[in-house]
Amino acid sequence: MTDSITFPGEDRSNAARDVVAHQEPVALRTFTPSQAVLAKSAGCFHWTADGRRLYDYSSGVLVANLGHNPKSWLKRFVENFGWTPEIFKGGDGYAELVPLTAYNAITEVETLAVQKLLQSVQATHFGKRLDTVMWSASGSEAVIKALWACLHRDASRDIILATRGGFHGKKGLAGAVTGSETDANRDPRVRFISFPKDEIADHSQYGQPLDLSKYEAELRALHDEFGSRINCLITEPYLGGGGSYHPPKEYLQMLQRFCREHDILFILDEVQSNFGRTGKMYAFEKNEIEPDFVTLGKGLGNGVAVSGVVGRGDIMATLKYGEASDTWSANPIASAAVVATLDEFEATGVIKHAEQLTPIFFDGLNALKETGLIAKVRGEGMVFGIECADVNGTPAADVANAIVKACYLGQGDRGGIHFLGALAGKVLRVSPPMTMTLDEAKDSLDLLQAICRDLAASGLQS
Numbered sequence: 001m002t003d004s005i006t007f008p009g010e011d012r013s014n015a016a017r018d019v020v021a022h023q024e025p026v027a028l029r030t031f032t033p034s035q036a037v038l039a040k041s042a043g044c045f046h047w048t049a050d051g052r053r054l055y056d057y058s059s060g061v062l063v064a065n066l067g068h069n070p071k072s073w074l075k076r077f078v079e080n081f082g083w084t085p086e087i088f089k090g091g092d093g094y095a096e097l098v099p100l101t102a103y104n105a106i107t108e109v110e111t112l113a114v115q116k117l118l119q120s121v122q123a124t125h126f127g128k129r130l131d132t133v134m135w136s137a138s139g140s141e142a143v144i145k146a147l148w149a150c151l152h153r154d155a156s157r158d159i160i161l162a163t164r165g166g167f168h169g170k171k172g173l174a175g176a177v178t179g180s181e182t183d184a185n186r187d188p189r190v191r192f193i194s195f196p197k198d199e200i201a202d203h204s205q206y207g208q209p210l211d212l213s214k215y216e217a218e219l220r221a222l223h224d225e226f227g228s229r230i231n232c233l234i235t236e237p238y239l240g241g242g243g244s245y246h247p248p249k250e251y252l253q254m255l256q257r258f259c260r261e262h263d264i265l266f267i268l269d270e271v272q273s274n275f276g277r278t279g280k281m282y283a284f285e286k287n288e289i290e291p292d293f294v295t296l297g298k299g300l301g302n303g304v305a306v307s308g309v310v311g312r313g314d315i316m317a318t319l320k321y322g323e324a325s326d327t328w329s330a331n332p333i334a335s336a337a338v339v340a341t342l343d344e345f346e347a348t349g350v351i352k353h354a355e356q357l358t359p360i361f362f363d364g365l366n367a368l369k370e371t372g373l374i375a376k377v378r379g380e381g382m383v384f385g386i387e388c389a390d391v392n393g394t395p396a397a398d399v400a401n402a403i404v405k406a407c408y409l410g411q412g413d414r415g416g417i418h419f420l421g422a423l424a425g426k427v428l429r430v431s432p433p434m435t436m437t438l439d440e441a442k443d444s445l446d447l448l449q450a451i452c453r454d455l456a457a458s459g460l461q462s
């Protein structure tokens with residue numbers, strides 16, 4: 001048990017924080033100094049239990065790409081079940097609706113979700129290998145199922161390659177391919193290769209050619225050591241949880257080339273990037289690569305827990321009846337959310353809209369460097385990382401925490417901004433809903449600038 005975070009004058013929020021602090025372990029959340037208590041949300045805004053309006057710069061954790069509670073999405077979602085106000089009329093009893101759970105059975109909404117998802121990946125022209133969907137309920141489960149499928153194809157091929165500093169989840173094999181070889185209890189089947197970081201540490205370095213020879217040499221050395229034992233390679237299109245590093249497409253294309261040369265299965269983890277974050281519906285499309293498996297999650301259900309692997313059916317077929325089944329995979333609620341999300345993306349042109357937001361965010365975030373609090377800006381599409389600076393003896397990690405807190409407290413009637421705790425110690429992620437209007441984007445960046453300026457002037461006392 002730990003002391004709960006409190007803020008003066010926030011009676012309702014403090015009461016909620018107190019319950020959580022005493023009846024849930026801290027392990028359930030990553031540390032975020034604001035510990036916001038959210039009472040309601042709409043579009044790109046949250047309202048705290050005590051009534052402060054916050055721009056949401058997190059979208060949950062890159063989940064609510066279409067904004068919070070969009071009415072047209074909600075309408076599509078409930079219609080998939082036949083939920084209408086009428087079902088509550090006429091007393092108690094049961095309603096004749098699509099079941100909320102259909103374990104080991106099939107619902108038509110599941111078949112619709114599969115077909116629409118495959119249409120969506122194949123419409124990119126880079127989805128030739130993506131012909132089958134294996135559902136799951138969280139991002140890490142999607143990663144685990146993709147790895148299971150790969151490992152099942154040939155028991156003599158036991159080595160998994162992963163890119164160093166990545167994040168693929170915390171559970172089981174997903175945790176094993178996260179991080180680096182220095183982590184404790186490392187799974188001996190996993191070997192790491194470098195992901196470019198120094199070369200792309202700031203927006204100003206974008207567009208410069210990347211020397212691939214060092215990465216190619218690492219791959220060659222691993223191939224010399226393990227040969228045909230190498231089964232698969234998993235990477236992210238950009239290091240998300242690892243601190244927001246966005247490589248040029250040549251890097252990912254080089255990984256794919258290596259995989260093809262040696263019959264190694266190529267898994268692209270798009271749990272975070274899928275559904276528009278990089279500026280295209282899928283990052284594999286943006287990077288012009290054709291992975292054997294793509295893992296999807298987060299934005300796939302716009303707030304409903306659903307994930308999955310889309311990829312080669314011939315490899316997935318090596319798993320036998322029941323080997324990838326569980327209570328929640330392909331449940332009707334998840335399927336209905338996927339259908340609603342795909343339909344909404346098709347109907348609304350949100351990705352085109354987000355193209356206009358990208359330069360606004362790059363300008364606004366780069367301008368924060370003038371405050372002295374931000375050293376580097378990275379990103380693409382609608383996902384950015386701002387790396388904090390050491391300021392007059394205050395380490396960057398403390399600067400990041402001070403910004404999160406000051407943004408939560410905001411500026412009177414202008415409200416504040418909701419950030420999650422820093423990534424990689426000192427990087428704050430900026431990933432608002434992609435449906436944010438241009439005016440909301442500019443206003444939120446103005447507010448962020450004002451808060452950072454005041455914080456810098458105060459000597460960092462938030």
Ligand SMILES: Cc1ncc(COP(=O)(O)O)c(C=O)c1O
Nearest residue numbers: 138139140167168169240271272
């Ligand atoms: C790229 C990537 N893969 C996998 C995961 C794990 O997803 P989950 O937390 O739903 O298990 C995440 C979560 O942040 C992620 O960013």
